[in-house]
Amino acid sequence: xxxxxxxxxxxxxxxxxxxxxxxxxxxxxxxxxxxxxxxxxxxxxxxxxxxxxxxxxxxxxxxxxxxxxxxxxxxxxxxxxxxxxxxxxxxxxxxxxxxxxxxxxxxxxxxxxxxxxxxxxxxxxxxxxxxxxxxxxxxxxxxxxxxxxxxxxxxxxxxxxxxxxxxxxxxxxxxxxxxxxxxx
Numbered sequence: 001x002x003x004x005x006x007x008x009x010x011x012x013x014x015x016x017x018x019x020x021x022x023x024x025x026x027x028x029x030x031x032x033x034x035x036x037x038x039x040x041x042x043x044x045x046x047x048x049x050x051x052x053x054x055x056x057x058x059x060x061x062x063x064x065x066x067x068x069x070x071x072x073x074x075x076x077x078x079x080x081x082x083x084x085x086x087x088x089x090x091x092x093x094x095x096x097x098x099x100x101x102x103x104x105x106x107x108x109x110x111x112x113x114x115x116x117x118x119x120x121x122x123x124x125x126x127x128x129x130x131x132x133x134x135x136x137x138x139x140x141x142x143x144x145x146x147x148x149x150x151x152x153x154x155x156x157x158x159x160x161x162x163x164x165x166x167x168x169x170x171x172x173x174x175x176x177x178x179x180x181x182x183x184x
Contacts, residue, residue, distance in 0.1 A: 033072070033168045038175055041065075045080060047145055050179035052172045067172075072165045073154045076173065081146045090146045094138040095123075097148070101131035104157070113139060113177050120180045126170060130157040134166045135173050139180050147180070149173065 038050040045063035055076075058066040063080040081090060098108065106129035113122040122139035135151040151169050153162055 033164070036168075036172060036175070038179070040179075046082075046183045047080065047147055048181055048183065049176045051176070055172070067176075069169070072169070074165060074169060075152055075154070076169070076176075077150050077152065079148045081148075083140065083142070083144050083146050087140070087142060087146070090140070091138070094136075094148050097150075098125045098127070098136045101127050101133065104131040105129040106159075113137075115178075118181055119143075120177070120182075122177060122180075124173060124177060128159060130159050132157060134159065134162070135170050137173055137177055139177055141182050145182050149176070 034054060037053045039053055041049055041051045041057055043057065043059050043063075043065065045059075045065075047063070051057065051067055052069075054069060054071060056068045056070065058068055060066065065078040065080075067076040067078065069075065083090065102108065105127045107127075109126040109128070111124040111126065113120060113124060115121070119141040120139050121142060122137060124137040125135065127134050127136065133150045133152055134157075136149065138146065138148045140146040151166075151173065153165070155162065159166070
């Protein structure tokens, strides 16, 4: 009888201390951004492009422009340089700046931009991984104008966490490149 009592007690003790296993459904962080509405950027420089209306333009010296997204806490930094028999060095610098991120990048995808009608030629780089920037680009008319752009988030790079914002801004960068035009 004593053994039966000990057995029942031990069974109750061992089975009553277990946590119930509850299977939780898989979930993902859902970040929603407004549908992009574009308008022509208004500033007194030799180039113009379409910009998302949720962004704020901040003009700097030499026609450099910051396109700031307060809701995303990200900025697209645009740098303008005139082409003065230095196209090779401008292209080299833009490509080098991108490929300096290979240390942290998982991959870098290139998407060329060729628009002979509007005289806009360039390259869009999509950088996947925990690099400092996830998108860079350059556009030029090959004769007078050269614009580079880089997207930076005001946060430590964590590609998985910021991926929805990265995709949203990549669409805006594509739109900038497609709408780029030169003032003569």
